[in-house]
Amino acid sequence: MLRRGPAEREIRMSVDEAAVTISGGAVTLRTRREEVVKRIRHALLTGELKPGQRIKEARLAESLGVSRPTLRESLQQLVHEGSLVQIPHKGVHVAAPTPEELLDVAEVRVSLETMAALRLAKDPQGEAMDEVRAALDRHLAAIDSGDEVQTDVTHFELHRTIWEMSGSVTLRKIWPLVGSQVQRALSVDQATMRNPERDAELHRRLIRVIEEGDEETIVAEVRAHIQASVAEVVRRLA
Known part of the structure; x- marks a missing residue:
């Protein structure tokens, strides 16, 4: 620990x-x-x-x-x-989110987190991406440590960093509201199917795709990253 x-x-x-x-x-x-x-x-x-x-x-x-x-x-x-x-x-x-609410939040996240990822991809070697990579490193270190509390905290912080480092004033302003819904979704995800190896690989791939900068790949990866997890949670809750 x-x-x-x-x-x-x-x-x-x-x-x-x-x-x-x-x-x-x-x-x-x-x-x-x-x-x-x-x-x-x-x-x-x-x-x-x-x-x-x-x-x-x-x-x-x-x-x-x-x-x-x-x-x-x-x-x-x-x-x-x-x-x-x-x-x-x-x-x-x-609050105990319903499957319908989880799917709805996921759809909102896909749109807004794609916007954030595409903005970050414009300068893959800039300071903003350095902050995102540092947030990823903290998350991976928490996973390796086996500390589930820190793993959950750094998971949330990684996604918050992607939004806040995008340079979008609008995304920063709406994060407190959307972030609370993201928090609920991540909590349910981890409570339902905690899998450290899956978690680490998904986030390494997400950041790598943003660094590589191909717009079509980024759009597809953000959608898959968010919706695949939510779909599996909903399936298990059914």
């Missing part, structure tokens, strides 16, 4: 909803709501918050060291993004 620094302290979530807590001490940053959202997103990404699990506000607020109103604001932001759902008379739960 990789040794984590203070900025990467584990978020642990009890499967028993009556004991829901997130460790790591009280939130101390100036914008507490943003830090709470970040910590909950991390727990969602790593699967420590499970699809369908109820969020117990009192215990979660206590574990994070924030007030109930601050926590509620953070939860409502995540409800708005689609990561959580508000169920009448039953509180806030972790």
